[in-house]
Amino acid sequence: MLLAVAQAVAAHTDLGALLRDLAAALGAHLPRGYLSFALLELHSHAGKLQFLEPLGGAAPPKPADTPTELPAAESPTAHVWDTQEPFWLDINANGRFRMLRAAFAKQGVQCACFVPLTTPRRKLGAMGFTSYLPVTPAPGDIDFAVQVGRLVALAVEGALTRQELERANARLAAEKLYLEEEIRTDRRMGEVVGASPALHVVLQQVGVVAPTDSAVLITGETGTGKELIARAVHRLSERRDRTFVKLNCAAIPTGLLESELFGHEKGAFTGAVERRLGRFELADGGTLFLDEVGDIPPELQPKLLRVLQEQEFERLGSAKTIKVNVRLVAATHRNLAKLVAEGKFRSDLYYRLHVFPVHLPALRERHEDIPELVRHFVALFAQRFGKKIGTIPPETMAALERYSWPGNVRELEHLVERAVILSIPGGELRVPLNDLISPESTDESTSEVPVLATRATLLESERELIRRALDECEWIIGGPSGAAARLGLKRTTLLSRMKKMGFTRPDRGSVE
Numbered sequence: 411m412l413l414a415v416a417q418a419v420a421a422h423t424d425l426g427a428l429l430r431d432l433a434a435a436l437g438a439h440l441p442r443g444y445l446s447f448a449l450l451e452l453h454s455h456a457g458k459l460q461f462l463e464p465l466g467g468a469a470p471p472k473p474a475d476t477p478t479e480l481p482a483a484e485s486p487t488a489h490v491w492d493t494q495e496p497f498w499l500d501i502n503a504n505g506r507f508r509m510l511r512a513a514f515a516k517q518g519v520q521c522a523c524f525v526p527l528t529t530p531r532r533k534l535g536a537m538g539f540t541s542y543l544p545v546t547p548a549p550g551d552i553d554f555a556v557q558v559g560r561l562v563a564l565a566v567e568g569a570l571t572r573q574e575l576e577r578a579n580a581r582l583a584a585e586k587l588y589l590e591e592e593i594r595t596d597r598r599m600g601e602v603v604g605a606s607p608a609l610h611v612v613l614q615q616v617g618v619v620a621p622t623d624s625a626v627l628i629t630g631e632t633g634t635g636k637e638l639i640a641r642a643v644h645r646l647s648e649r650r651d652r653t654f655v656k657l658n659c660a661a662i663p664t665g666l667l668e669s670e671l672f673g674h675e676k677g678a679f680t681g682a683v684e685r686r687l688g689r690f691e692l693a694d695g696g697t698l699f700l701d702e703v704g705d706i707p708p709e710l711q712p713k714l715l716r717v718l719q720e721q722e723f724e725r726l727g728s729a730k731t732i733k734v735n736v737r738l739v740a741a742t743h744r745n746l747a748k749l750v751a752e753g754k755f756r757s758d759l760y761y762r763l764h765v766f767p768v769h770l771p772a773l774r775e776r777h778e779d780i781p782e783l784v785r786h787f788v789a790l791f792a793q794r795f796g797k798k799i800g801t802i803p804p805e806t807m808a809a810l811e812r813y814s815w816p817g818n819v820r821e822l823e824h825l826v827e828r829a830v831i832l833s834i835p836g837g838e839l840r841v842p843l844n845d846l847i848s849p850e851s852t853d854e855s856t857s858e859v860p861v862l863a864t865r866a867t868l869l870e871s872e873r874e875l876i877r878r879a880l881d882e883c884e885w886i887i888g889g890p891s892g893a894a895a896r897l898g899l900k901r902t903t904l905l906s907r908m909k910k911m912g913f914t915r916p917d918r919g920s921v922e
């Protein structure tokens with residue numbers, strides 16, 4: 411038997427193959443019986459023992475409805491896990507594990523010996539020697555079985571470690587790709603700026619909920635800073651050293667959303683050329699931010715609810731259950747309660763997400779934040795464009811405070827970015843105030859229009875300014891007499907703005 415273990419260990423690195431080989435090789439030494447393995451995992455957050463796949467051994471096939479979690483009182487494996495002692499079960503003697511005895515009686519099994527699968531580093535589960543013959547163990551038999559168990563445990567630990575390393579590697583590789591993408595898209599999300607009473611309430615709520623593991627639902631109009639708040643929740647939680655993963659549910663076509671969230675196996679659908687981890691796996695140990703959660707289609711809502719409740723799911727194209735430990739922060743600009751009333755959003759999912767709602771007021775409801783936000787964005791863009799801005803004229807600030815900001819902080823941020831570009835280096839901040847729509851003309855129902863109009867006119871003035879500078883400098887961009895210097899911009903900044911706006915030299919093709 412010991413030789414059989416040694417040979418199987420030498421031959422396999424894959425856990426499934428190792429267990430199959432061990433079961434066959436060791437089973438050959440049990441003349442009328444079979445060998446089984448039960449590998450377990452203790453899920454500390456649920457305090458439950460769970461069978462770890464693959465469940466190896468040469469036991470007769472289990473009925474499909476065999477539970478994957480163990481009521482400890484009904485399982486010798488859980489008993490061996492707890493006591494770390496071998497356990498002899500004779501079905502002819504009375505004793506515990508009535509369910510198993512009944513199952514054994516049906517199969518004709520007479521007795522079984524369960525031994526721990528434990529290494530000096532960890533508990534792995536148990537191994538069972540099962541016999542159809544009524545056996546009375548000879549002195550030393552059980553001890554010998556325990557020794558075999560120790561050897562098998564070492565081999566299983568090696569294979570498990572390799573499997574876990576491979577999984578960790580795949581997760582790290584996916585995490586690296588995700589973070590590189592985040593850097594490329596230049597998310598400049600930092601501190602939450604503002605000291606209005608309304609924002610103060612929000613920050614207080616964040617301070618309370620962040621250290622817990624509760625789901626958080628952030629509501630508010632577009633551009634109010636929902637993502638910024640979600641990042642603050644992560645930063646103030648125990649999970650701050652793990653990844654903050656973001657997914658905008660409205661930005662992904664419905665058909666792809668499931669795979670984005672839960673991942674897929676190679677070949678799960680046409681185009682799935684390799685295995686891909688989903689955002690839930692990527693966020694394991696960290697925080698998942700689901701933006702526009704109201705856009706999750708009805709067919710995906712039960713699966714999302716299950717992950718929230720059980721912290722488990724399956725990748726597309728796989729039956730294997732994956733356990734994760736993810737904190738969910740969701741956001742929406744839509745009225746979820748209304749979607750529930752209309753039957754477009756499941757009420758059970760709504761209540762699960764609504765554990766701790768945080769509402770971000772629109773910028774027009776916290777005008778006090780505007781001056782600080784303007785100064786913050788001026789400093790940010792001045793540094794980014796390498797351009798000094800002297801002062802912000804009081805009448806400019808007053809006009810910005812009066813404006814109703816239908817596009818909220820994002821609109822303000824874009825406006826200041828353009829203003830910094832338009833301003834003369836060292837001079838005052840030049841905001842094209844005429845481009846702001848007067849507050850009277852904006853209300854909720856028309857909010858989309860003024861934002862677009864503002865952006866369009868701002869873009870026009872910027873384009874005009876750049877065109878004039880280029881003409882005046884005869885299309886020389888760099889150097890002391892170039893257009894970049896005239897506009898007070900870095901050469902590369904001007905080039906990238908020109909590219910964005912579609913400018914090309916008149917003598918080298920069309921102007922725009």
Ligand SMILES: Nc1ncnc2c1ncn2[C@@H]1O[C@H](COP(=O)(O)OP(=O)(O)OP(=O)(O)O)[C@@H](O)[C@H]1O
Pocket residue numbers: 598599600601602603604630631632633634635636637638639701743786819820823
């Ligand atoms: N209080 C704030 N302090 C500093 N920056 C802010 C603040 N609020 C919002 N911003 C900035 O405004 C921009 C928009 O914020 P964010 O993306 O968090 O809004 P959102 O509500 O998630 O938008 P959407 O609904 O469109 O997803 C970001 O660049 C963010 O950094």
